[in-house]
Amino acid sequence: MSIASTSVIQIIPRTRRGVELLLLVIAIAVSVGAYVNIGITVQNSVPASTGYYAAGIGLLALIAHLVLRYRAPYADPVLLPCAVLLNGLGVAMIHRIDLGLAIVAEARGKMPKAAAASQQITWTAVGIVLFVVVILVVRDHRRLQAFTYTLGLGGLVLLVLPLVPGLGANVNGAPIWIRIGKMSFQPGEFAKVALVIFFAGYLVVKRDVLTLAGRRFLGLDLPRARDLGPILIAWLASLGVLVFESDLGSSLLFFGLFLFLLYVATERAGWLIIGGVLFVGGAYFAYMTFGHVHRRITDWLDPWAIDGGQIKLGLMGQAWGGVLGRGLGQGHPEATMYANSDMIISSFAEELGLTGLIAILLIFTLIIERGLRTALGCRDIFGKLVATGLAMSFALQVFVIVGGVTGLIPLTGLATPFMALGGTSLVANWAIIALLLRISDQARRPQTPAAPVSDETIAMAVQKQ
């Protein structure tokens, strides 16, 4: 292990749960404030549902906080408030778009659709229940390593599930959903978590051979040809997602996560370069070969060409927001298609302006960097890799979707974590936060010379052989 060569993280013996509580109160106050502001602006009154909304979000946050306080007292105090704030703001914006769509429907003499915000609150509850379950059930993240291959297989199954006839459902052009009865479900969101754990478990075992074998070429340490197998499999799998499920975002996400973990495990930049070349090649091939990929690229290069195009409408919303925004409830985010899901970032940019958007991006950055800090502080390789993978999954997801909406890169259908309308994504992200907190609890806990830990270290050492 190379831990000896890296800096020692200073262990803070304080739990900081009080700080977390204070931050939570602020997060809830901001969310409820946004909700009330929207009601006053759009309907000229404090919304009747304010109590329901405030109590719901507040109670859920409190439960999460108490569970952490008693079951993971040393967990990072910033992650939960950040997640609650993003989730709360997301619900407020979804509610705002509900109101906007209702006005449009009324003007056209149609019935307004069912409120999406209450759906999202329900899903928030489910998400936090799962959060609690993860904290309570996974007492030690290292236990997950035992399920490496089970989770790998599970992840793969979840990935291909939408391709099963009769089960898959095509929503908005990408067949990445499955539908059981009335419920629709995006299995890729959970595949993400399963595959991160799988990658981590696999790399813990394989890192030595991947690190040491191979030769130097042009200043790069290149792996042996036969060690290329796994990366090629990951590459083919992500290309498969791209081709068969038209899901550019997930394809990039899975392959990117694999590459990052490979890089962290081996510390060899050569992997990144090989992976990067493979990805660019694959993407170019897909661009040349597949209509939907081609279209995404042309839409990105000239979003103004299509009348009523999604990106174009979103860009107009963002431009209309300008630096300070139109003010909550004073823009027209509902004028953009999928304003509450794919394009929710554009809705925020319109009403809160560049200022609000940057604030949101900073909260995401905080989550990502706190996640990576957890990885730094974690004492076992498996935990390091899982935390890195989970944190980087936020980074990639936010970059891909926000980059797509703001026109930096081609738009692909990924959910904005915690904010976009959609149950699966929300629930999965709450599970990810729970895992990160679980690992951070371990990382920040004062080191005691307890016997069980050394037992496990031995077990791991044995397993590695």
Added chain:
Amino acid sequence: MNSAIRRLAVAAMILMLALMANSTYLQAFRSNEINGRNDNNRVRDSQFSVNRGPILIGNTPIAKSDPVNDRFKFQRTYPSGPVYAPVTGFYSYLYGRGGIELTMNSELNGSDPSMAFRRIIDVISNRPQQGGSVTLTLNAAAQQAAYNGLAGKIGAVVAIEPKTGKILAMASRPSYDPNLLAAHDSNKVGTAWKNLNAAKEKPMSNRAVQELYPPGSTFKLVTAAAALSSGKYTPDSKVNSPAELPLPQTTVPLVNEDGKNCGGSNSATLTVALRYSCNTAFGTVGMALGADALREQAAKFGFGARPLTELPAVATSQFPADPNEPQTAQSAIGQFDVQATPLQMAMVAAGIANKGEVMKPYLVQSVKTPDLKTVSETKPESLHQAVTPEVASQLTAMMLDVVNNGTGKPGQIKGVQVAGKTGTAQTSKDRPPFAWFTAFAPADDPKVAVAVLIESANIPRDDIAGGKLAAPIAKSVMEAVLGQ
């Protein structure tokens, strides 16, 4: 391992910074460009929901926004729509804007930087944005007289206050009703738009400034000005004025309108030549002065430059670039490729009236915030000294003679000295000539200069002459300004 994680942390930070940088570029620097796009419904919707300020004449609105109970909250209305349409333009959700509605849009909707302070107050006090008002220089009585005078005809009228350049009247017929285009029922608006654009008579064209016409004999004022300014002529100089003037390099002679010589003589003074509007006399003078002298004189009156910036698509009047000798003779009498707007010919009369100084014409008197604080006030501006005051007074005397004794008799006003000039411009054999009249009054202290153009009217062809057709309209407009 930790160093790799640290590098990833830096990479993640760079990704986030890239997002922030790109959004900053989009929302802070590109937003104006995107907001200005024609297909941007968001901006249109929100502008339609703004309490847009009125366009006023004095204290009377000729365009205003009334609160209504639909998604746009306000309905733009034009109380005397067609009378003022060439100036106000229209304000349509589907087809954008025209006229003052277009050029003064940011003032009218309150987004102009000059109203930024007021807007900040609105934001802080949570008041909806309200637009400023634009007061025009138009004179309601003169505008109505011009519009009424053009009834049943295709043509335009422009009246100017010579001392300031204020536009007192600007009418064009056939006109259109901007209320039709401002309606919120998109089907009705679409039909109205289609019909207006398909109409042969082009009702949406502002003939006063957007269309160019041969100015015909009214251009003889410019030729006379060039002649007097050259120092080689006085009003009493005799010039060759036969019934037919043979032109060099061509077999087609220049003829007088009535086919006779000028006032019974083959050689007339400039005054007499102007009185009877002799083509042969001014053709001779034009050839003697040369095209460059004529063009220079025309430019001093405003030809070759856009005369008015407050309306869209204003045409630039032109004197031909490089005419040969017979073409110069034709140009001297306002034919060949000489092209002018009614506004330009009103500027010629106004310049002569104002002791030779041509003022820059303007339509917007002032812009005020919703709480009636003046944001801007237009000050008169001199364009050129077109002729010396001496030449101006000589020209004035000649123009008085035209109205008192010559072709301009129908422009006479009881008790007021009117100076004027008629014009009848040929275009082609198969269409009636254009009738012109330009004048100012009172001659000793000019309050108004006017130009009238009639493209066609429902009368026998022989009756079409500037004096008969256009002068009475000019007269009624001047009377309206003078309060008679």
